Amino acid sequence: MKLSxxxxxxxxxxxxxxxLPEERELSAEALAEFYELPSAYxxxxxxxxxxxxxxxxxxxxxGGYRLGRPANMISLLDIVRAIEGPEPAFRCSxxxxxxxxxxxxxxxxxxxxxxxxxxxxxxxxxxALAAQTLDSLISEFVGNAxxxxxxxxxxxxxxxxx
Amino acid sequence: MKLSxxxxxxxxxxxxxxxLPEERELSAEALAEFYELPSAYxxxxxxxxxxxxxxxxxxxxxGGYRLGRPANMISLLDIVRAIEGPEPAFRCSxxxxxxxxxxxxxxxxxxxxxxxxxxxxxxxxxxALAAQTLDSLISEFVGNAxxxxxxxxxxxxxxxxx
DNA sequence: GAGAAACTACTCGGATATCCATTGTCCGAGTTTACCTGG
DNA sequence: CCAGGTAAACTCGGACAATGGATATCCGAGTAGTTTCTC
Numbered sequence: 001m002k003l004s005x006x007x008x009x010x011x012x013x014x015x016x017x018x019x020l021p022e023e024r025e026l027s028a029e030a031l032a033e034f035y036e037l038p039s040a041y042x043x044x045x046x047x048x049x050x051x052x053x054x055x056x057x058x059x060x061x062x063g064g065y066r067l068g069r070p071a072n073m074i075s076l077l078d079i080v081r082a083i084e085g086p087e088p089a090f091r092c093s094x095x096x097x098x099x100x101x102x103x104x105x106x107x108x109x110x111x112x113x114x115x116x117x118x119x120x121x122x123x124x125x126x127x128a129l130a131a132q133t134l135d136s137l138i139s140e141f142v143g144n145a146x147x148x149x150x151x152x153x154x155x156x157x158x159x160x161x162x
Numbered sequence: 163m164k165l166s167x168x169x170x171x172x173x174x175x176x177x178x179x180x181x182l183p184e185e186r187e188l189s190a191e192a193l194a195e196f197y198e199l200p201s202a203y204x205x206x207x208x209x210x211x212x213x214x215x216x217x218x219x220x221x222x223x224x225g226g227y228r229l230g231r232p233a234n235m236i237s238l239l240d241i242v243r244a245i246e247g248p249e250p251a252f253r254c255s256x257x258x259x260x261x262x263x264x265x266x267x268x269x270x271x272x273x274x275x276x277x278x279x280x281x282x283x284x285x286x287x288x289x290a291l292a293a294q295t296l297d298s299l300i301s302e303f304v305g306n307a308x309x310x311x312x313x314x315x316x317x318x319x320x321x322x323x324x
Numbered sequence: 325g326a327g328a329a330a331c332t333a334c335t336c337g338g339a340t341a342t343c344c345a346t347t348g349t350c351c352g353a354g355t356t357t358a359c360c361t362g363g
Numbered sequence: 364c365c366a367g368g369t370a371a372a373c374t375c376g377g378a379c380a381a382t383g384g385a386t387a388t389c390c391g392a393g394t395a396g397t398t399t400c401t402c
Binding site: 001009037076091092093095096101103107110113129132140156 | 163164165166167170171173177195196198238242249254257258262263265269272275276277279280282283287291294299302303314315318
């Protein structure tokens with residue numbers, strides 16, 4: 001079980017977008033430069049975020065990306081679902097209906113106990129992700145970072161979003 | 163994020179092995195037949211379980227697999243770790259140390275806030291998996307299944323483990 | 325007839341191919357801006 | 364000097380390759396039971 005690399009990139013990118021001044025935007029190119037990422041591939045992730053409504057985009061010269069809603073309305077679960085898709089991690093293929101002791105389909109109204117067990121754990125995981133917002137992440141980051149570094153970041157962002 | 167198909171197979175297989183009479187074993191071939199799975203690939207998963215100590219094996223005619231410890235000492239987390247490996251799902255590549263506003267390595271004693279957030283959710287997930295034992299799964303299954311089906315299974319297992 | 329050695333049948337175990345999702349890249353679509361031209 | 368049109372530059376967006384891990388398979392390694400040969 002592993003999360004796509006894109007999840008990491010998308011989350012970091014969202015924290016940068018959250019620091020944008022109002023009515024400003026950052027291009028995929030600029031975001032990629034900020035973390036030294038391959039810009040074309042990062043763009044792919046940003047498109048997924050856009051389809052999920054997490055970011056908005058505008059084309060043309062001076063265009064780019066901005067957050068689609070306030071940072072306190074964006075959870076880690078939103079980002080994971082946008083990048084990885086909504087399918088559950090554990091996929092039950094109903095092998096209990098196979099083999100010499102196969103269960104009849106009529107006896108399978110209840111979900112498979114094993115699938116249910118994994119589903120329960122997965123729900124707990126999703127809840128834990130949903131409880132953490134982009135906003136709270138940024139607050140932690142700001143609390144830990146040095147003032148000099150924050151100024152550095154703000155300056156770069158302002159320059160690139162001009 | 164998705165769990166390997168092998169996790170499903172391994173868990174089902176463990177529940178069957180738990181139903182074995184003392185001092186009996188089931189071959190990979192028999193287990194595969196029970197669920198109509200490709201035996202060679204299931205064998206691969208069983209090897210992973212063996213390396214983790216969840217099952218034991220013996221070679222030669224009449225050989226096969228049996229549980230390595232009581233079913234109440236085997237959790238879903240044990241099985242997932244055996245099949246998927248111990249690496250965390252979220253891999254932090256420290257991109258905060260890249261780019262024009264890179265953090266110096268000395269400033270990275272604290273883990274990245276984003277990695278920490280995902281790590282926290284993942285820990286919750288692991289706890290939820292660790293709390294569910296093979297034993298409790300089987301109890302649920304037995305509670306839900308029809309007596310006829312249980313007899314059917316027990317008969318087949320006794321026959322194949324002879 | 326008894327014992328030992330060799331043989332055979334059966335099973336695990338690791339090395340080896342194949343396939344698909346993730347990763348990575350490219351070029352066309354669309355929009356803004358700036359410049360150029362004519363009035 | 365101003366307005367409109369046109370072209371260029373810049374950005375997103377979806378279609379197109381490459382790579383790595385999951386999936387699937389095979390054959391050698393090892394063991395127990397059986398058979399056979401010899402004493």
